[in-house]
Amino acid sequence: MTITSEKTVASDVVLECRGLSAGYAGVVVCRDLDIKVSAGEVVALIGANGAGKSTTMLTVAGELAPIAGELSVLGSAKRSSLSALARRGMSYVTEERSVIMGLTTAENLRLAGVAADTACEIFPELRALLKRPAGLLSGGEQQMLTLARALAREPRLLLADELSLGLAPQIVQRLLAVVREAADRRNLGVLLVEQHVRQVLAVADRVYVMRRGQVMLSGTAAEIGADLDAVQRAYLAPASGPIEGG
Numbered sequence: 001m002t003i004t005s006e007k008t009v010a011s012d013v014v015l016e017c018r019g020l021s022a023g024y025a026g027v028v029v030c031r032d033l034d035i036k037v038s039a040g041e042v043v044a045l046i047g048a049n050g051a052g053k054s055t056t057m058l059t060v061a062g063e064l065a066p067i068a069g070e071l072s073v074l075g076s077a078k079r080s081s082l083s084a085l086a087r088r089g090m091s092y093v094t095e096e097r098s099v100i101m102g103l104t105t106a107e108n109l110r111l112a113g114v115a116a117d118t119a120c121e122i123f124p125e126l127r128a129l130l131k132r133p134a135g136l137l138s139g140g141e142q143q144m145l146t147l148a149r150a151l152a153r154e155p156r157l158l159l160a161d162e163l164s165l166g167l168a169p170q171i172v173q174r175l176l177a178v179v180r181e182a183a184d185r186r187n188l189g190v191l192l193v194e195q196h197v198r199q200v201l202a203v204a205d206r207v208y209v210m211r212r213g214q215v216m217l218s219g220t221a222a223e224i225g226a227d228l229d230a231v232q233r234a235y236l237a238p239a240s241g242p243i244e245g246g
């Protein structure tokens, strides 16, 4: 199945890869990736376990060197480390709880150079939790803290890899709504890996569907959502056997 039409939300491209191959120690795991994210756009990367989503994100984030192809992040095609990209306006958040558990919410924010008021504007839920050690926050609250910390720095590109892994549906919805709002209000470009396909389709502009290291399908969220059952059967069921041609 091929869906070709794509909505162009903004002309400002914050992330683009063309013919990108990525992997580990020279072994290709993802190949020929053509992915683009513009400012103000929420783009979802979905796929079954092992499809190569995290490998793609790690490569885009500067953690893995591309094996082949072109990659341009925030207007530069020069390879940059995660920390250099962070300085230029990229935030990378993952499912791993990145808060320091022994510090309070307020201390975690201070350590990141983020004003508590700014974080609480993003997630008002954090206000009542400022004095609580992050280790005592629920998983959802920890991810609100993580996301507030990331968004308070006013990035131009947010990479979020399964931010809502293992969280309750209402929390997933809340986190995704805040990401959508940041895209709309601050012109943030977002690339989002998400297992909660229906929920992510509700907030995304466009979607790339990966399977066995390749983008098999791309389109607007409406296009992908229109035949989601078929997409799920064809591409989101667990793949069996090795990735071909690695």
Ligand SMILES: Nc1ncnc2c1ncn2[C@@H]1O[C@H](COP(=O)(O)OP(=O)(O)OP(=O)(O)O)[C@@H](O)[C@H]1O
Residues within 6 Å of the ligand: 024, 029, 047, 048, 049, 050, 051, 052, 053, 054, 055, 056
């Ligand atoms: N550090 C690594 N070294 C070698 N191979 C790896 C490494 N990490 C992942 N892989 C392999 O790369 C392939 C893609 O993995 P990746 O984690 O990118 O998929 P994913 O789509 O993010 O999966 P999931 O949804 O399960 O997180 C898998 O076959 C995996 O075993």
